[in-house]
Every structure is written in C-alpha cells, then in structure tokens.
Amino acid sequence: MRSSVTLPGRWPRIEPWSWRSFAASLLLVLASVAAQMILVDLGLELAFAAFFPAVLVSVFLGGKPAGTFAAVLTLPLVWWAFLPPAFEFSPLGPAAYEDIKLFFLGSVLLVYFADLCRDLHSLGTPSHS
Template identity: 50%
Template structure:
C-alpha cells in the first residue's frame, strides 16, 4: 500500500513537472514567433491613439500572441511569455539594437503600457476560456428559485 502511495505521488510530480516544461516551452515559442513578426512587420513605428499618447508600438506583435497563448494554454504560460517579452524587446527592438542600455522615459512608458495591456489581454482571454468551458458543459443551468424573485 505504501508503494502505491509513493508511486501515485511520483506520477503526480512527474505530471506537474511536465506541465511546467510545456508551459515554458509554449511561452518561449510564442515569444519567438512574435519577435519574428515584430521584426518583419516593423511595428516599431508609432501609429493611431498610441502615437497621440507618445508610445511606440514595440510590443504590438506580442499582444495577439499573448491572447492566443492565454486562450489555449492558460494564464501561467501567457504570464511567463509576457515576462520574457519585456527583456527580449528591450534588447532586440529598442534602440540601440541588440544591447541593454538605460531606458529612456519613452521606452519605460512603452514597457509600462505593454504590462498594462498584457494584464488586460490575458484577463480577457481567461474570461473567454472560462466562458468556453461553461458553454461546453451545457451553459448556465436554471436554478429552482432565484434570489431576485423572493416570494416574500
């Protein structure tokens, strides 16, 4: 009986370790693909409402990737990808390119704007994921009585 408990715990530990590596691997792949798209599309130029606010769109290609990653793999992998994205963009896309230098106030504002948008996008994807799970289970069930229709 004791060996069954030990084997069961070992199996759960192996499962958790595998989930961590899958999460990290997926986050790295999405960050790499988004970096490639960012370099290819040259979205480092400002446009639209962000230009009015003075922010450059260094992180624009990463936001859709974060949404899809959070939708498919969950919040932890998207959060890890967002954390990996900040130093990646700082090193590869903010001038001077391919070196870490002190941040200007405009670059710091871009990073802050990305962090805000990343939290919002990941939260939206998590809500979408929860809604899809709820719909997959058959939607909302009608309870027998509602608190809004109190018979008093």
C-alpha cells in the same frame, strides 16, 4: 453569402503549469520576434505590437500561467532587441518606459480577460468524458 470556413468547436487546451503550455508560449513569442523584425524592416517603430497576439493565444492555449510567462519573457527581449540602441541593454528613456508600462497594463488586462473567456467557454462546452 455562406462562409466556407469552419471554426473548431473549441480552442485546443493545454493543461496550465505544464511544460507544454510554457513551450507553446515560448514558440509564440519567438514567432512574434520574427513578425516584429518584419515590422521593423517595413519601417514601423512599434516595439510591442507583435507580442500582444502571442500573449493572447498563450492564454487561450495554456491559461494565466502561460500568458504571464509570454508577457514576462517579452519585456527583456524587446528591451534588448527592439528598443534603441538595438541588441544591448542600455538605460531606458522616458518613451521606452511609457511603452513598457502600456505593454504591462495591456498584458495584465489581456491575460485576465482572455482567461475569463477561456473559463466561460469551458463552462458552456459539454465535457466528453
């Protein structure tokens, strides 16, 4: 069966280190906050689950700086809003430290490999100058 979905020839790219790339990352993180709130309402206790896609799309759109910005912005936001007790900065327990370490490791790997894919994709795409 033939798919009727047509994918774009390439991702829209925003110049790294521009205000647009950081604004896009901020919007993606805020959308992830909404998604995380829905997950919490459904009873899922996955503190960082909704934020990995924001980091990934941020890298695809704005490169390493945007993805790093999304990941760094996520850490205090999740600590404040989603780690118990909610909506206050309190000392973290061992489980919260593990969650943060795993998110940090996953984000570093995600930013590196997604930026590598972004660079490789731009090598294979002919320029339209």
